[in-house]
Amino acid sequence: MEIHAPGKHVQSLPDILLHLAIVTIGILIALGLEQGVEWVHHRELVAEARENILNEIRSDRKEMDTHMARLRRHRAGAVEAFEFVTDLFDRGKSDRHNLSLTMSTARLRSTSWSSAQTVGALALMPYADVEKYAALYSRQHEYLLAYNRTEDAGVAAYGVFSRHNNFEKLSHSELEAERARPMNMISALTVEMQFAQVLGRAYDALLSGKPVATPAVPASAVPRKQE
Secondary structure, three states: OOOOOOOOOOOOHHHHHHHHHHHHHHHHHHHHHHHHHHHHHHHHHHHHHHHHHHHHHHHHHHHHHHHHHHHHHHHHHHHHHHHHHHHHHHHOOOOOOOOOOOOOOOOOOOHHHHHHHHOOHHHHOOHHHHHHHHHHHHHHHHHHHHHHHHHHHHHHHOHHHHOHHHHHHOOHHHHHHHHHHHHHHHHHHHHHHHHHHHHHHHHHHHHOOOOOOOOOOOHHHOOOOOO
8 A cells, every 4th residue: 555645735734634634534445445355355264164164074974974884894793703712712613714804994084174273264253163163073083082992902803813723722811812802892893883973963963053962972981092
């Protein structure tokens, strides 16, 4: 913004006041236009951030639906492995030979949420909107902690399959230790499924315009990733 001196010599007080008024009005108009442009930019930034976050949540909701079906299969495989070792522990043999222990992860994203924080869009949003988005991503973070626990238990349980051809040679105490591995995986998968259900309800609540409820799983049960 530039301010120029009057084109002719100022000779009286009215001329001075007139020129001051003109300059003041010009400054106010310029500031008003600048603020107007900034306001429009902020509105566009917030609208884009909100749309990106909602699209991300819709995508995560679909992914969680698919992952829940996978979790049920993973748990069934872990139960089969547990029963296999239990048979050996109880009878010294097992009729279960086609064991399948699998794992997968829900590809949940939080990129749009993180980006909105980085560009400052959250500071321009109504507090109620930020609060509900933060509550949802908090539920998502809790679910991912539960997944981390399942991942650790699954890695340990894979030993059942790498050595199952030699299980008949193990002692009762060794079999008991091996049986604990798939049992821990079953427990971890059960907890993960509970957190997945809580997260699914949180997705549905936000997408339908309702408040994201406090999780049904007690906070004390939130698994922590091992250091």
